[in-house]
Amino acid sequence: METHPPPLYPLSLLISSLLSVTSTAVGSNEMFMDSYGTCQQTSFFHVPEEGYLVHAKGSGQIYQTLRCSLRFRTQVDKQLCVKFNSFRIDDCSVHFKVFQENQPVNFGRQPSEDCLYRHYGCQDSPQTVCSTDSYLTLQLHKERIDAQGYSLQLTVEPKAIQNEIIMSLWFIVGVIVAVVVVIVVLAVVIVICCRKDRHHGRVFKQKKNKPRSGGQGRLL
Numbered sequence: 444m445e446t447h448p449p450p451l452y453p454l455s456l457l458i459s460s461l462l463s464v465t466s467t468a469v470g471s472n473e474m475f476m477d478s479y480g481t482c483q484q485t486s487f488f489h490v491p492e493e494g495y496l497v498h499a500k501g502s503g504q505i506y507q508t509l510r511c512s513l514r515f516r517t518q519v520d521k522q523l524c525v526k527f528n529s530f531r532i533d534d535c536s537v538h539f540k541v542f543q544e545n546q547p548v549n550f551g552r553q554p555s556e557d558c559l560y561r562h563y564g565c566q567d568s569p570q571t572v573c574s575t576d577s578y579l580t581l582q583l584h585k586e587r588i589d590a591q592g593y594s595l596q597l598t599v600e601p602k603a604i605q606n607e608i609i610m611s612l613w614f615i616v617g618v619i620v621a622v623v624v625v626i627v628v629l630a631v632v633i634v635i636c637c638r639k640d641r642h643h644g645r646v647f648k649q650k651k652n653k654p655r656s657g658g659q660g661r662l663l
Contacts, residue, residue: 472496474513476583482511485550487578490517494600499583501534501591510553512582514544517601524573525581526598534592535565541572542580554580573602 472491474481476499488495497513517523525541532539541561542554558580563569579599 473498475499476511476513476581477501477507479508481513482508484513487514487516487546487548490515490523490599490601492601494598497581497597497599498595499539500594501537507585507588509586509588510582510584512542512553512580514548514550514580515578515599517577519577520603521577521601522574522604523577523579524571524600524602525579526571526600527569528596528598530563530567530569530595530597532563532565532567532593532595534590536586537565537590537593538584538586539563539595540582540584542582543574543576544578544580545576546578554582 472493473496474488476482476497495515499511515523530539540554540559540563542558543560544554544558560574560579561569561572581597581599
């Protein structure tokens, strides 16, 4: 008698395959935004020092999503930088977005447009973009499930921001000091010019010597 697999066998096979894809992607520091299992993660991926390599290519896979959001985080004293190794979007119905989300985040929902940081589409050629804090979310948005006209590869890496903050503060202080010095110099020049103008504008009247009384017309 021929045995038949249980009715839920295809579903269990699909789930196991998706889990294997996810574990492989995370373990090797590579992610695929066309993988349904990877796109359904409900947490932040902690970015190691070597970073993550993220791929997205319209290959017409069976299990795809209209939106794939990957959330990343790093240490509080660092920022996340996305380096676009290659970026090509020929289909203008495909969008690549960068969000800055802070915890707490509702992982059951897509990122809010209020947190949108960068938006790239067809004919764009981004190079590198860095967050202003330790959180960053990447989203691949397709208006059509069968869109295939795109291919991109990028690297997500942590970067220390302490030195940049100090340099920015010193730059601001330098600008303020320079402005104050210029104002003081201008004020001194104006005061000196005003004093010179007053000095040249004065009219000095010569005093007439009055004759001494009784000194004239006296006969000896």
